[in-house]
Amino acid sequence: MSRPATSATSTAATPAQLWTRARGAALVIALVLIGGIALATVRSTDSHGALDPRSADPKGSRAVAELLRSHGVTVTLATTLDEAASATGSGSGSGSTLLVATPDLLTHTQQSALLGATRNSGGRTVLVGAGRSSLPILAPAVTSATSIPVENRTPDCTLTAATRAGSAELGGERYVTDPAGPADTCYPADGLPTLVRLPGPGTTDTVLIGSPDILHNDRLDQQGNASLALQLLGSRPHLVWYLPSLTDASATADTPDDDTTGNFLALIPSGWLWGTLQLAIAAVLAAIWRARRLGPLVTERLPVALRASEATEGRARLYRKANARDRAASVLRGATRTRLAPLLGVPAQAAHSSDHLLPALSARLPETTADPRTLLFGPAPADDTALIRLADQLDALEREVRTS
Structure with missing residues (x-):
């Protein structure tokens, strides 16, 4: 029996998703640029600065x-x-x-x-x-x-x-x-x-x-x-x-002294220093505010129904990305043992015990050509091909039990 073909699902973000994520930062950058251009335009009309005897602006002299x-x-x-x-x-x-x-x-x-x-x-x-x-x-x-x-x-x-x-x-x-x-x-x-x-x-x-x-x-x-x-x-x-x-x-003829940092800060207008301090405080408060939102996890209904095949495919992609063949094989074998136990009359608490499950399976399928011990309790697959073969063999074993 052939396995159904699985559709490829792309995990890359679409252009619409990228725009949704970046539009907030883009808006802030645009406002800063517009403000800077406007400020530069306004100041460009003044040929001189504050306390300049040639300047006719409000702070001129x-x-x-x-x-x-x-x-x-x-x-x-x-x-x-x-x-x-x-x-x-x-x-x-x-x-x-x-x-x-x-x-x-x-x-x-x-x-x-x-x-x-x-x-x-x-x-x-x-x-x-x-x-x-x-x-x-x-x-x-x-x-x-x-x-x-x-x-x-x-x-x-x-x-x-x-x-x-x-x-x-x-x-x-x-x-x-x-x-x-x-x-x-x-x-x-x-x-x-x-x-x-x-x-x-x-x-x-x-x-x-x-x-x-x-x-x-x-x-x-x-x-x-x-x-x-x-x-x-x-x-x-x-x-x-x-x-x-x-x-x-x-x-430039002044000899640098030990208070170089202090001399440099003295050249910065006090408004810039206070503005930098206020921005730093705002950033800390914003970080605290955002951190408080990450509270304990709560259970809630999903807004949409998620198909089991999509969840299975997504988990499989994660296993493949991490090369976790041992973990994938363990999950496949554990699920098969859990489904076989009630079919063989084995208690659920003994489903993962080879001493209880394998005798019951041998009694049910005395003429099977499969090796139940290797399939259900064997080592991890060596490569992806062996993992796929293991999945097919587990499916075949389960079908054989159900039809016997």
């Missing part, structure tokens, strides 16, 4: 630069340390005002060179947002404290520029000064100033501004921001607006 020019102050933009030092030295009389937009971007070598160029220049140095990376060299008598949000604050000091301007929007970095020192401390936040003036030799002085908001285009017309900015930056006839750049050749 073109408005205050134009106001200074209208009051007779010459504004010179410098993007390298050499340009800043040269332009500062070109001032005459009472010197020049040097505004350093982001002093924390300067390396230690650059900070030392900048301090040497302005120490006895007779001018004013304005440091915007100076923190722990720049204060030890540029303003060693001052240390930074925890930053604070920008708010409308009152001067609470005797500095002429502050008293004339009145309340202004300050915050950001807060500073700790020596109470016995000659510093002017203004616009306090929780007891610590956000604006400090440090007098130097002669007419030289240094001004620390905790945040750049009073110089931004979108904040200049609020409170006394414009008045305070004009008085701090327009006290000399010449203003050098220094925008430190990571492409400045002088930045």
